[in-house]
Amino acid sequence: MDRKAISEKHLDAFKETANIGAGHAATALSTLLNKPMDMSVPQVDLVPFEEMNERLGGGEAVVVAAFLQVEGDVTGSLFFMLSLDGASSLVQELTSNLEEPLKTPPYSSMALSAFNEVGNILAGSYLSALAEFTKLRLYPTVSQTVVDMAMAIVSHGLIAHSMHSDYALVIDTKMTEKGCDKNKMNGHFFFLPDPKSFQPLLQSLGVQLDG
């Protein structure tokens, strides 16, 4: 993929689509937690590999991440990531558990499994909204949850990109609890569509790749 082939117009189209998906995912999360969730307008960029680490919080930021692959007309990787503290609060809320299950290792497998389920649900609503809007087929694989360095986790999703380019199209949506300043539950929804999916995705939005 040539980086120049992707213009501002294309990024806007991606942003529009992601906004719809993220809206549905935020609603799903609100329902799960029974409290209103806010989400940012998605940030859509072509990020060079060498800047990816900074983008993920730099250093050796450790996160809890649910990862799944997208299959169908559009393929790619989807990550739902939270800091350890954030994931801990999320699981706490969800299970009404008073302990902080993901604060320190060994991490409770029940807590990780609950987090993974949240990942599944959010990804499902994100993708089904996208599918409905674009009339494309998008299926999530079952998600897997790991606790590790953000960079190491996301690099896994970059392998598909790395065969074609040194950039990744990153669609990043932040999710936060509404009206809560000191926000712990600061989640990121990271969608990395594979380069070969740019064309069908844009086409479905009525935007041409070379124009």
Next chain:
Amino acid sequence: MDNIVKVSMADLKMTTPPMKLRTMGLGSCVGIVVYDEKTNDCGMAHIMLPTSKLCKPENLNRAKYADTAIHDLLLNLKKKGAQLSSLKAKIAGGAQMFAYSNSSESMRIGPRNIEAVKEELKINRIPIVSEDVGGKNGRTIEFNSMTFKLEIRTINQEMKVI
């Protein structure tokens, strides 16, 4: 912190004492260090894929692939006057962060990267002095060009020195 040369993903850097080489967040990627024991010249590459053979040559980032990255590391060291016989290697990374699923070959990329790196070093007769590869966890590595020690950090584990 000033004496650290940062190596990004799909990147290759050379250095000399007193500098250290560091790369962060190695997942299925592999960090390769090749150093000259006599001159202390050294280089580190952070590769993502096993081979450049499937890639179009016009937009080839040589540091991204095991074969081309190792080739360049050796070439850079030779340019500095290194004898091939005094070169040594240390490698780390190649984890399999997620469980294997047959739907995608890319899931197995960690083990394939390790294999490719070892094969390429063997072809060039560069001995691997020590390694910390495989497993499930991400790694951050730092190579000291004075002591030739490679420090490996993994979450929730003590730092390893190899």
